Amino acid sequence: MAETLTLGKALNIGLRRAMERDPKVILMGEDIGKLGGVFRITDGLQKDFGDPRVIDTPLAESGIIGTAVGLAIRGYRPVCEIQFDGFVYPAFDQIVSQVAKMHYRSQGKVRLPIVIRIPFGGGIGAVEHHSESPEAYFSHTAGLKVVACANPADAYTMIQQAIESDDPIVFFEPKRRYWEKGEVDTDAPLSDAYPLHASRVIREGQDATVLAYGPMVRTALDAATAAAEDGRSLEVVDLRTLSPLDLGPVFDSVRRTGRCVVVHEAPSNVGLGAEIVARITQECFYSLEAPVLRVTGFNTPYPAARVEEEFLPDLDRVLDAVDRTYGW
Amino acid sequence: MAKGEPSVATKRPEDKTARARASGDPPAEPEFVQLLTPDGDRVEHPDYAVDFTDEEYRGLYRDLVIVRKLDAEATALQRQGELGIWASLLGQEAAQVGSGRALREQDMAFPTYREHGVLYCRGIDPIMPLGLFRGVDQGGWDPNEFKFNMYTIVIGAQTLHATGYAMGVALDGKVGNGGPDSDSEAVIAYFGDGASAQGDVNEAFVWATVFNAPIVFFCQNNQYAISQPIERQTRVPLYQRAAGFGFPGIRVDGNDVLASYAVTRAALDDARHGQGPSLIEAYTYRMGAHTTSDDPTRYRIASEVDAWQAKDPIKRVRLYLEKQELADDGFFADVDAQAQREAVHLRERVLSMPNPDPAQMFDNVYAHGSPLLDSERAEFAEYVASFEGSAH
Numbered sequence A: 001m002a003e004t005l006t007l008g009k010a011l012n013i014g015l016r017r018a019m020e021r022d023p024k025v026i027l028m029g030e031d032i033g034k035l036g037g038v039f040r041i042t043d044g045l046q047k048d049f050g051d052p053r054v055i056d057t058p059l060a061e062s063g064i065i066g067t068a069v070g071l072a073i074r075g076y077r078p079v080c081e082i083q084f085d086g087f088v089y090p091a092f093d094q095i096v097s098q099v100a101k102m103h104y105r106s107q108g109k110v111r112l113p114i115v116i117r118i119p120f121g122g123g124i125g126a127v128e129h130h131s132e133s134p135e136a137y138f139s140h141t142a143g144l145k146v147v148a149c150a151n152p153a154d155a156y157t158m159i160q161q162a163i164e165s166d167d168p169i170v171f172f173e174p175k176r177r178y179w180e181k182g183e184v185d186t187d188a189p190l191s192d193a194y195p196l197h198a199s200r201v202i203r204e205g206q207d208a209t210v211l212a213y214g215p216m217v218r219t220a221l222d223a224a225t226a227a228a229e230d231g232r233s234l235e236v237v238d239l240r241t242l243s244p245l246d247l248g249p250v251f252d253s254v255r256r257t258g259r260c261v262v263v264h265e266a267p268s269n270v271g272l273g274a275e276i277v278a279r280i281t282q283e284c285f286y287s288l289e290a291p292v293l294r295v296t297g298f299n300t301p302y303p304a305a306r307v308e309e310e311f312l313p314d315l316d317r318v319l320d321a322v323d324r325t326y327g328w
Numbered sequence B: 001m002a003k004g005e006p007s008v009a010t011k012r013p014e015d016k017t018a019r020a021r022a023s024g025d026p027p028a029e030p031e032f033v034q035l036l037t038p039d040g041d042r043v044e045h046p047d048y049a050v051d052f053t054d055e056e057y058r059g060l061y062r063d064l065v066i067v068r069k070l071d072a073e074a075t076a077l078q079r080q081g082e083l084g085i086w087a088s089l090l091g092q093e094a095a096q097v098g099s100g101r102a103l104r105e106q107d108m109a110f111p112t113y114r115e116h117g118v119l120y121c122r123g124i125d126p127i128m129p130l131g132l133f134r135g136v137d138q139g140g141w142d143p144n145e146f147k148f149n150m151y152t153i154v155i156g157a158q159t160l161h162a163t164g165y166a167m168g169v170a171l172d173g174k175v176g177n178g179g180p181d182s183d184s185e186a187v188i189a190y191f192g193d194g195a196s197a198q199g200d201v202n203e204a205f206v207w208a209t210v211f212n213a214p215i216v217f218f219c220q221n222n223q224y225a226i227s228q229p230i231e232r233q234t235r236v237p238l239y240q241r242a243a244g245f246g247f248p249g250i251r252v253d254g255n256d257v258l259a260s261y262a263v264t265r266a267a268l269d270d271a272r273h274g275q276g277p278s279l280i281e282a283y284t285y286r287m288g289a290h291t292t293s294d295d296p297t298r299y300r301i302a303s304e305v306d307a308w309q310a311k312d313p314i315k316r317v318r319l320y321l322e323k324q325e326l327a328d329d330g331f332f333a334d335v336d337a338q339a340q341r342e343a344v345h346l347r348e349r350v351l352s353m354p355n356p357d358p359a360q361m362f363d364n365v366y367a368h369g370s371p372l373l374d375s376e377r378a379e380f381a382e383y384v385a386s387f388e389g390s391a392h
Helices: A007-021 A045-049 A061-073 A089-099 A135-139 A152-164 A216-229 A248-257 A272-287 A305-311 A315-325 B016-023 B054-079 B093-102 B116-121 B130-134 B157-171 B199-210 B238-245 B257-272 B302-309 B315-323 B329-351 B358-362 B371-385
Strands: A002-006 A025-029 A054-056 A077-081 A115-120 A145-148 A169-174 A181-185 A200-203 A208-212 A234-238 A241-243 A260-267 A293-297 B108-110 B187-192 B215-221 B249-253 B278-283
Touching (some): A007 A045, A061 A077, A061 B157, A089 A135, A089 B157, A115 A152, A135 A241, A208 A216, A208 A315, A216 A260, A216 A315, A248 A272, A260 A272, A260 A315, A293 A315, B054 B257, B093 B116, B130 B329, B157 B187, B157 B215, B215 B238, B215 B257
Parallel strands (some): A208 A234, A208 A260, A260 A293, B108 B187, B249 B278
Antiparallel strands (some): A002 A181, A200 A234
């Protein structure tokens, strides 16, 4: 049955389904139990599944990830919540040196099915360290998989698929879209869901391709709607999976349109967009009418909240970039 | 002081260790649990009454000698270019054999990269970690198969893994099930004095105590973190740190295999019976270098090493066996011969370890492969093949 859910509620129900399906799935994080998480994503789960499976942890991010490693070796499937993007760095060593490498160094004998949920991105008027986009750090690290959901239907299925994965996954949630609503079919079997590590064309168009993920997917769709009013047809691809990237549908799209704009909130310098542009250039060189352009946050630390709307890519900056691809 | 300001008396702890080191005198013997003196005399401790059979005394001696011999063989292999590096346990045999033999079969150990003695006591083939040091693999094995996690290089990181594993033991209902012969499990986390300064170790202490995890933190204080002496890591004896976290801490003579065994066995049994974590500081000394890449003469004086030489962990067991007439020359010769055989066997197998196929580097990054790595593997194979038949 399709029901209308916020993205946050879709994640909540997805977590509940995963816990019902597999008793080895446990949740751990700061304030996720009684409080239900600062964004209420785990609301009600401790009440229904108990303390042992929904663990309010000490305030220590390296501890959350490090103990999750041990729990995973013991046979559990920990789902860790990092409260905000900017708080993941104390856990960086455990994620990059331990979580990412243990399967490899064990020659495949150890599996760490750990999900690390991170609300990410800006646009909520927060103080510093609460609006960052650290996805490139993790996408750069072999052994990790990285995904970002953008809408309630994907949030519901992708969190369950991530928990079922045998690889560790960093799961980015677009925090400013937590309250956006959409249709979610909570009865459809998970096996029928769109694959986790696949990008998806979510709006078809002929004139230019716009790539986005997480919170910027909504921005890209809005830009496409506005462009249509001006008679320009934009194709929008939701990347969904950041590592591994799934650029096959992107190459197909760019070969047709010849123009491409990549959008993310993270700064451009050595970011995901750079990698994506390099690969599109290599694969689609003779189809391109213009260089692939990036629309990103500026190469500054995340600025004060009162100027974040200027920092963040928006509809106008996306359309401006599309216009510039016509100027080459 | 301005009139009217309150007077505040302060008293800071004295740094006795640093002063002793500066004066050139060896630090005074600290208080610790000891059951066998350096002269090979058995002493009693009110809290740790433990009886060993004659066979067990001889067995511990055999372990100590073999572990030292295998370690020396690995050092020699490194010097001959057959290992890239080796982290010797020389001097720490008693702490490792004592704690290693204290583990019950169902217990889980999380080692650093120096726990070759514990590995041996777990009944694991000593060849297992040598691929890591030879550089033909990264020390990969199944922790659950051997009840012994892979060596961990990043200092202190494994203490959190051990704590999480211990939380899993509790979640599985494997704590507090009946008497000493129950199937209840305990976990031991090895680390060193240097690691005690790491955030992860301190976080592990917090987690273990608030979740009452069945874990023993076993710190081999070998006095040095590469070149840095213990007083660069702490201003209080390490075992006293536990009090601040809310669980017991105890210092044991880490060169005394009997005391190391007794203290560890008691702490493990407390953990498995639901009494929560403990910290053991095994007070010992790294007789050799940090690794074969290190030169300890740059940062410590010979007299200090000599003082510790007199407290050798093996010599005291031999003295005890001799004084008590528990072993004769034939026994000692037999132990030496076995150690020699095992060392030769280890050497032969190290020398015959093949280099890995370079294409293997693309394997096991992910559980079910990856398109990116598939294409890189294919490109690499094509590139390599392009040289076949050429003069290169």
